[in-house]
Amino acid sequence: MLSIPLSWAGTLCPDQLMQHYQKTGASKWLDGLIQHCGDDLYHFLLRQSDPALAQDICQQTWLKVMEKRHSFRADSRFKTWLFSMARNALLDELKRQQRWLSSTCPEQLAQPEVECSQSWPVARQQRFEQALRLLPFLQREALMLQLEGFSVGQIASITNELDETVKSRLRYARRFLQARLGEHDE
Amino acid sequence: MNKPTPSEHDELQSLYQRAKQPHKMPTALKRQLLVQCEARDKQPGAWRSWWQLSQLVMGCAAMLLLLSWMQWSPTADLYQIERTASADYLQVQYHRLAEPRTMLSSQVGREERLQLLWQRQQEQLQHTSSIHTRMAQLQQQEANWQLTICNELQMNLSKELVAQLQLGQSILPGRGAQWVELELAANGQVLAIRATEQVLHCPQTKAGRLPIRALAFAG
Numbered sequence: 001m002l003s004i005p006l007s008w009a010g011t012l013c014p015d016q017l018m019q020h021y022q023k024t025g026a027s028k029w030l031d032g033l034i035q036h037c038g039d040d041l042y043h044f045l046l047r048q049s050d051p052a053l054a055q056d057i058c059q060q061t062w063l064k065v066m067e068k069r070h071s072f073r074a075d076s077r078f079k080t081w082l083f084s085m086a087r088n089a090l091l092d093e094l095k096r097q098q099r100w101l102s103s104t105c106p107e108q109l110a111q112p113e114v115e116c117s118q119s120w121p122v123a124r125q126q127r128f129e130q131a132l133r134l135l136p137f138l139q140r141e142a143l144m145l146q147l148e149g150f151s152v153g154q155i156a157s158i159t160n161e162l163d164e165t166v167k168s169r170l171r172y173a174r175r176f177l178q179a180r181l182g183e184h185d186e
Numbered sequence: 187m188n189k190p191t192p193s194e195h196d197e198l199q200s201l202y203q204r205a206k207q208p209h210k211m212p213t214a215l216k217r218q219l220l221v222q223c224e225a226r227d228k229q230p231g232a233w234r235s236w237w238q239l240s241q242l243v244m245g246c247a248a249m250l251l252l253l254s255w256m257q258w259s260p261t262a263d264l265y266q267i268e269r270t271a272s273a274d275y276l277q278v279q280y281h282r283l284a285e286p287r288t289m290l291s292s293q294v295g296r297e298e299r300l301q302l303l304w305q306r307q308q309e310q311l312q313h314t315s316s317i318h319t320r321m322a323q324l325q326q327q328e329a330n331w332q333l334t335i336c337n338e339l340q341m342n343l344s345k346e347l348v349a350q351l352q353l354g355q356s357i358l359p360g361r362g363a364q365w366v367e368l369e370l371a372a373n374g375q376v377l378a379i380r381a382t383e384q385v386l387h388c389p390q391t392k393a394g395r396l397p398i399r400a401l402a403f404a405g
Contacts, residue, residue, distance in 0.1 A: 025226065025227050026227055027220050030219070030223045031220055031223075034216055039206065039209075039210045042211035042212075043210075055215055058211060058215060063219070066222070066223055124201070125204055125205070132205070147198060174194070174198075177198065
């Protein structure tokens with residue numbers, strides 16, 4: 001019944017897909033947008049919460065895309081708009097659950113230590129993911145957004161912060177990650 | 187430290203991309219969203235037609251408002267004439283001004299509104315109505331005026347109406363009966379009253395009595 005995936009969806013960037021979706025409201029354009037940005041958004045939310053909340057916020061965000069498609073400004077970047085809405089929804093929910101800026105989640109701390117018997121790339125990957133989990137919420141957020149391809153200005157826009165604040169968070173996050181990755185290389 | 191070296195960034199980027207691999211958006215969620223989107227897209231009523239319908243309704247309402255505004259003029263029923271019969275006259279008329287409508291700003295005083303509407307109405311009458319003159323005898327009864335044309339017609343003018351009428355300089359308040367020339371619109375509305383030296387000669391009635399009751403107070 002649903003046309004997934006669309007061959008031509010890959011040829012259009014999310015901004016072009018959004019323009020088509022904005023005009024028509026047809027599901028094929030939303031399908032293209034989800035193909036492009038759905039996994040990135042879900043992963044971002046998952047790293048900042050838990051699977052249930054990530055799915056919930058993800059659904060809320062895409063429903064907002066449907067509802068507010070006319071308020072999207074053509075001169076802005078779709079992915080920035082999408083992540084901005086998702087981030088706001090996530091923060092609202094975390095505040096509601098009184099989980100906002102609580103130190104790292106217990107389940108995250110309970111992750112097993114990297115075993116020494118594993119191969120070097122696998123161990124490094126695991127150390128990276130563990131270090132990512134141990135980062136404070138705002139630093140992890142800034143770093144993940146940068147690794148998603150957002151510029152400092154776009155991250156500042158998504159997080160409603162100054163560029164300098166974002167740069168500072170990125171600096172601390174990278175320093176922490178390099179330290180965690182480097183100490184095991186020695 | 188703000189900008190990582192390319193090798194650092196590349197390594198973090200590749201580590202991050204690999205970390206994303208096992209955590210894709212659940213397919214069921216994607217399907218559910220697309221179903222919801224299709225449902226919105228196919229809804230015939232949906233908000234789109236609702237929007238169009240509301241636009242149509244608003245357009246019609248605006249058109250009706252405009253038409254009613256064109257039809258209804260605040261000056262239309264400002265001047266009121268009440269007609270009755272009597273034993274002495276073929277017709278007795280009571281001319282008065284109605285309470286001015288509140289189409290104008292409520293901050294404008296009643297007298298000012300009345301005057302403004304009166305002026306508007308006079309301008310309209312000058313353009314649309316054929317004006318004719320009649321001789322009549324004027325009798326001032328305190329603030330109310332009475333005009334008589336033989337035994338044909340008696341016109342009683344209210345105080346407010348008198349205040350708005352164009353009165354010739356020779357018509358002075360408190361003066362006794364006098365002959366005047368009336369300027370009348372086709373609907374019988376009095377537009378102006380001017381004093382005249384002429385005297386109206388009324389035909390005798392069948393009963394032989396004096397035709398103009400007003401003559402009683404003229405002499």
